[in-house]
Amino acid sequence: xxxxxxxxxxxxxxxxxxxxxxxxxxxxxxxxxxxxxxxxxxxxxxxxxxxxxxxxxxxxxxxxxxxxxxxxxxxxxxxxxxxxxxxxxxxxxxxxxxxxxxxxxxxxxxxxxxxxxxxxxxxxxxxxxxxxxxxxxxxxxxxxxxxxxxxxxxxxxxxxxxxxxxxxxxxxxxxxxxxxxxxxxxxxxxxxxxxxxxxxxxxxxxxxxxxxxxxxxxxxxxxxxxxxxxxxxxxxxxxxxxxxxxxxxxxxxxxxxxxxxxxxxxxxxxxxxxxxxxxxxxxxxxxxxxxxxxxxxxxxxxxxxxx
Numbered sequence: 001x002x003x004x005x006x007x008x009x010x011x012x013x014x015x016x017x018x019x020x021x022x023x024x025x026x027x028x029x030x031x032x033x034x035x036x037x038x039x040x041x042x043x044x045x046x047x048x049x050x051x052x053x054x055x056x057x058x059x060x061x062x063x064x065x066x067x068x069x070x071x072x073x074x075x076x077x078x079x080x081x082x083x084x085x086x087x088x089x090x091x092x093x094x095x096x097x098x099x100x101x102x103x104x105x106x107x108x109x110x111x112x113x114x115x116x117x118x119x120x121x122x123x124x125x126x127x128x129x130x131x132x133x134x135x136x137x138x139x140x141x142x143x144x145x146x147x148x149x150x151x152x153x154x155x156x157x158x159x160x161x162x163x164x165x166x167x168x169x170x171x172x173x174x175x176x177x178x179x180x181x182x183x184x185x186x187x188x189x190x191x192x193x194x195x196x197x198x199x200x201x202x203x204x205x206x207x208x209x210x211x212x213x214x215x216x217x218x219x220x221x222x223x224x225x226x227x228x229x230x231x232x233x234x235x236x237x238x239x240x241x242x243x244x245x246x247x248x249x250x251x252x253x254x255x256x257x258x259x260x261x262x263x264x265x266x267x268x269x270x271x272x273x274x275x276x277x278x279x280x281x282x283x284x285x286x287x288x289x290x291x292x293x294x295x296x297x298x299x300x301x302x303x304x305x306x307x
Contacts (some may be wrong), residue, residue, distance in 0.1 A: 005051070005141035007197070007205045008136055012053045014201060021129035022061055023121050027284060030135025032152075032160050036105060036112070042092035047087055053283040054136055055086035062090060066099055100253055107179065116162040127169055132200040134163060140207075141193065146211035150193045151186035153179075160185055170199055236277055243270055246303035253306045259299075266295040 001009075017025070030036075031248050033049040049055045055072070055197060062068055073087040100106045104117025119270070134152055141150040154160040159241045160176065160183035167185070172192060174185045187193050192211055197206040247267045250256060256264050269284055270276075282292045 003205070004140040007141055008051055008064075008139075009053065009137055010059055010202050010204050011132060011200065012051065012083045017066070017129065020126060023081060023103060023125055024126040024129035025133035025136070026058065026061060027105075027117065027120065028130045029106070029114070029137045030103065031156075031162070032134050032137035032154060039092065043096040044092045045096065045100070047088045049088065049137070050085050051136075052084070052086065059088055062088070066095060067292075069096065114158045115157075116166065121166065121169070124169070127166055128199055128201070131163075131166055131196075132160075134166075135196075135200050135242040141197070144209040145216070147188070148190045148193045148224065149186065149188055149197055153182040153185050155182060155183055157183055158182070169175075169193070172196065198301065237275065240270070240274055242275060243299065246300050247271060249303040249306055259302070263295055263299055263302075267294070267299060270296070 029049070030045065030047055031047060034045060037046065047058060048115060049058065059072060063070055067193055068090050071089040071091060073089065074262065075086055076084060077086070090099070097110070102109070105121070106114055107113060116130065120126045134154075137200040138153045138155075140153075140274075142148065150162055152160075163185050164174060164176070169211065172187070172194075174187055174238065177184050177186070185198060190209075192214075194206055194209055197203075197209065247256070247270060250259065250267070259267060265285065266281075267279060271274060273281060273284065278289045278292045278296075281287075284288050285292065287295075
């Protein structure tokens with residue numbers, strides 16, 4: 001099961017939402033995955049869903065709350081590489097108009113409304129429910145171990161515009177692009193992805209992402225430290241090899257006895273400890289690190305003057 005499916009399963013199995021939240025979630029699902037059909041002045045509603053548990057939940061909600069006759073059609077759908085999709089169809093019958101009025105799809109004079117109902121924008125609780133519905137219908141999120149990415153795919157531009165307004169209520173500014181005919185609203189930072197999961201109520205998924213983020217950061221920190229220490233070690237070894245070469249040049253050209261006693265001692269200790277750090281050489285010679293470095297620079301200068 002993908003991480004997206006895990007998140008949607010978590011959201012689908014929560015049953016603590018009140019009636020108004022359930023309606024807001026349902027309205028979002030119809031906006032992003034549904035259509036309103038008009039035939040001979042009779043209204044019908046179709047919602048196409050891609051997860052069996054979600055389809056059962058929406059079927060039960062509509063059936064129990066409104067008592068409608070509902071058709072369910074299960075079919076294979078290859079567009080999203082899923083084995084089945086589920087069409088939930090509220091057929092033309094008394095009460096459908098009032099149902100659409102309550103969800104914000106119709107005005108009292110029977111005009112279609114193409115944007116989110118103000119009630120769902122003005123209440124933080126209902127905004128969260130509506131956003132949850134949009135994720136259930138058109139959202140996806142990468143697994144925590146990979147790079148961070150959460151997106152909503154909206155077939156209609158009006159839904160994408162509503163979504164951006166909704167996200168702005170929670171101080172979230174999303175990126176937007178178009179892909180295969182869809183308006184894609186997305187986030188690519190850890191903080192934003194976690195915040196969205198928290199808003200829609202996917203708390204188990206959020207905690208998993210936080211835990212994996214901590215592990216990932218620890219691994220990255222260890223790798224940075226190892227790389228830093230390796231680079232320093234390579235630098236130290238390279239400098240030591242150069243210093244040994246300078247000492248060899250002086251010995252061949254004039255002999256180490258030509259050096260002052262302090263530099264001669266420095267040359268001999270370096271030869272005896274070719275891989276020692278400046279700090280370790282200083283401990284042997286009872287010198288500070290800067291004192292060791294000063295003597296080695298003098299040896300380098302003498303050797304360069306001899307070549």
